[in-house]
Amino acid sequence: MSILTILLYPDKRLNTVAEPVHAVTEEIHNLIKDMAETMYAAPGVGLAATQVNVHKRIIIIDTSPARDKLRAFINPEIVEATGVSDCEEGCLSVPGVYEKVQRAQHIRVRALGADGAPFELEADGLESVCIQHEMDHLDGKVFVEKLSRLKRQRILTRIKKRHSDENAR
Ligand code: NI
Numbered sequence: 001m002s003i004l005t006i007l008l009y010p011d012k013r014l015n016t017v018a019e020p021v022h023a024v025t026e027e028i029h030n031l032i033k034d035m036a037e038t039m040y041a042a043p044g045v046g047l048a049a050t051q052v053n054v055h056k057r058i059i060i061i062d063t064s065p066a067r068d069k070l071r072a073f074i075n076p077e078i079v080e081a082t083g084v085s086d087c088e089e090g091c092l093s094v095p096g097v098y099e100k101v102q103r104a105q106h107i108r109v110r111a112l113g114a115d116g117a118p119f120e121l122e123a124d125g126l127e128s129v130c131i132q133h134e135m136d137h138l139d140g141k142v143f144v145e146k147l148s149r150l151k152r153q154r155i156l157t158r159i160k161k162r163h164s165d166e167n168a169r
Contacts, residue, residue, distance in 0.1 A: 004038045004052040009094045010156065015140040018048075018055045021074050024116035028058070032072050032114050035060050040067065044092045046130040048137030051093050059134035063126045071121075073111035076135055079120070080108035087129045089143050096162075097155055101146050103132045 007014050021028060031054060039047040039060060046061040057075045062068075083105030090098045107128050110120050123131055133143055144155050 001033050001037045003041050004034050006038065006042070006047075006051050006092050007053055009091070009142050009144060009159070011093075013053055014050060014093060014137070014142050016050060016055045017140045018050055018057045018138040020057050021112070024074060024112060024114070028056075028074070029114065031056075032058065032060060036062075036070055039092075042092050043067075045126070046134045047092065048134045050137040050140070057138050059131070059138065061127065061130045061134060063130055072114040073109065073131070073134075074113070074116075076109050076111040076131070076138075078104075078107050078132070078135070079110050080106075082106045085125075085129060087126070089129065089133055091133070091143055093137075093142060094144055094155070094159075097144060097158075099144065099147055099151065099155075101129075101133075101143050103129055107131065 031049065035047050035049065035052060038052060045063050046059065049056050049058040058072065059076060060070060060072045062070045081104035085103050085105040086100050088098050089101050105128065106124050108120060108122050109131055113119050136143065144152055
């Protein structure tokens, strides 16, 4: 297993639309293991393959307090979405930035698990928000791109300033 490099916003590769997985092979198993190690080490509650520069439709999440309930979703699809949630989100690709994003409150997701078997899951609260956030990555969308232009501009300015501070050191 190995820790993978996480792409950082505004890296253009984060805007790539991921391709469906056609077969859940050993390579996919190994990718999921590496993604899990990367997510736990960060630490984060979710990670999309897009963020480690692999453009396949795979996300993982673990929103459990004990960090022992890893879930992998291959080719995830939202089949039902109801209600509205306005939750503060963060992203491993946008470190230090937390902003409220509007999403569905309750979702039903259909996907293949790490074993290649199809399953459906109903999710609410943090789990629901997390799945929607990670699925956006597969469509090449970073959560800050859902914010107003002004907010996004402020975030970009902050990121540029941080980079120039780091380079000056
Ligand atoms: Ni993210």
